Amino acid sequence: MWRKLYAWLEDRLGLEEIYKATLDRPEPKGNWWNTLGSASLFLFLLQGVTGIFLTVYYTPSPDHAYDSIQYIMNDVAFGWLIRGIHHWGSTLMVIVVFVHMVRVFVTASYKYPRELTWIFGVGLLLLTLGMGFTGYLLPWNQRSYWATEVGTRIAGSVPLIGDSILRVLRGGPDLSALTLQRFFSGHIWIIPALLAAVIGVHLYLVMRHGESHFPDKDD
Amino acid sequence: MTSSNRMSRRDFIKVTIGAIGGVMGVLLGVPVVGYLLQPAFRKQAAEAWIPIGKLEAFTIGIPSPFSFTRTKVNGWERTATSYGGFVLRRSEDPKEILILSSRCTHLSCRVNWNEAAQGYLCPCHDAKFSIEGEVLSGPPPEPLERYNEFKVDEDGNLLIFFEEA
Numbered sequence: 006m007w008r009k010l011y012a013w014l015e016d017r018l019g020l021e022e023i024y025k026a027t028l029d030r031p032e033p034k035g036n037w038w039n040t041l042g043s044a045s046l047f048l049f050l051l052q053g054v055t056g057i058f059l060t061v062y063y064t065p066s067p068d069h070a071y072d073s074i075q076y077i078m079n080d081v082a083f084g085w086l087i088r089g090i091h092h093w094g095s096t097l098m099v100i101v102v103f104v105h106m107v108r109v110f111v112t113a114s115y116k117y118p119r120e121l122t123w124i125f126g127v128g129l130l131l132l133t134l135g136m137g138f139t140g141y142l143l144p145w146n147q148r149s150y151w152a153t154e155v156g157t158r159i160a161g162s163v164p165l166i167g168d169s170i171l172r173v174l175r176g177g178p179d180l181s182a183l184t185l186q187r188f189f190s191g192h193i194w195i196i197p198a199l200l201a202a203v204i205g206v207h208l209y210l211v212m213r214h215g216e217s218h219f220p221d222k223d224d
Numbered sequence: 225m226t227s228s229n230r231m232s233r234r235d236f237i238k239v240t241i242g243a244i245g246g247v248m249g250v251l252l253g254v255p256v257v258g259y260l261l262q263p264a265f266r267k268q269a270a271e272a273w274i275p276i277g278k279l280e281a282f283t284i285g286i287p288s289p290f291s292f293t294r295t296k297v298n299g300w301e302r303t304a305t306s307y308g309g310f311v312l313r314r315s316e317d318p319k320e321i322l323i324l325s326s327r328c329t330h331l332s333c334r335v336n337w338n339e340a341a342q343g344y345l346c347p348c349h350d351a352k353f354s355i356e357g358e359v360l361s362g363p364p365p366e367p368l369e370r371y372n373e374f375k376v377d378e379d380g381n382l383l384i385f386f387e388e389a
Contacts (some may be wrong), residue, residue: 058256080254087255
């Protein structure tokens with residue numbers, strides 16, 4: 006029965022073709038350092054899922070942001086767990102993405118024909134840091150407020166256009182309700198959408214070129 | 225594979241990954257369902273004994289006002305509602321007490337005791353209630369509500385039993 010169902014689906018969806026094209030490719034000899042990209046992807050998905058669940062209770066308003074997080078942490082069943090995973094997962098994701106980059110650099114995997122994979126990867130690192138920066142403000146506690154005050158000022162120290170950057174980041178000259186709202190929007194819609202798109206390109210390039218040979222003594 | 229009843233390496237890895245994945249799925253799935261559903265089925269205490277003042281502070285024979293506030297908590301939102309009423313002690317006996325709500329039964333305005341009129345007057349539509357809470361004139365359809373369950377504790381506090389409507 007299952008075999009029939011599978012055959013019916015396979016006939017219409019071409020599952021095996023997808024499998025062959027995406028996952029069934031030759032790999033260099035197993036190496037744990039080569040799993041960091043998959044680990045980054047997993048963490049991105051984990052952050053996405055826990056983040057979606059957090060929006061069930063979180064409110065991006067200066068009046069309620071802090072209280073809604075207190076509610077998630079202290080009142081909702083397993084709220085501490087969902088937020089804990091999101092909180093620590095974000096730190097872990099930055100570390101894993103960074104170590105992944107270091108690995109690619111050390112093994113010289115960024116060289117021809119994988120230059121574009123590297124460039125899009127740098128974009129992914131910056132977007133990941135952007136997720137960390139925007140997400141840090143959302144709890145709206147003293148630490149996140151002042152971290153954003155400082156962070157946006159650093160962006161504002163750019164010569165000539167600095168003040169405009171600061172205003173665009175804050176939605177005005179002050180750190181306000183507008184800042185919280187646009188950081189929220191950036192954190193849950195704009196940056197994740199960009200991340201998903203760039204991940205798509207990055208993965209396509211990884212599949213197209215395969216994984217690089219791990220350098221040995223002859224290299 | 226050397227013999228047919230030995231599991232191949234590939235099958236072992238498949239089964240192991242499936243089992244670990246299943247355990248992880250359950251471990252994460254149960255909290256997620258609880259997280260999404262728990263506030264929907266949370267019960268709030270809708271009844272309580274509320275102290276409204278020292279018994280001796282209420283004069284015998286004259287209705288004296290009292291008020292209290294109940295706070296409803298929904299997530300991070302708190303809604304305070306204030307309630308009020310009048311205590312009439314008929315005698316020294318702590319059982320001989322009439323406690324009325326000051327909410328007019330017409331459109332929920334607050335009635336006030338008027339000594340000269342010897343009745344409760346509603347400021348909104350000129351309704352008048354007797355000292356017992358009966359409707360004397362005006363639009364209200366029913367007499368004032370009574371707090372029938374009350375008690376005096378050992379410190380001399382008068383408490384009423386409050387139930388959320």
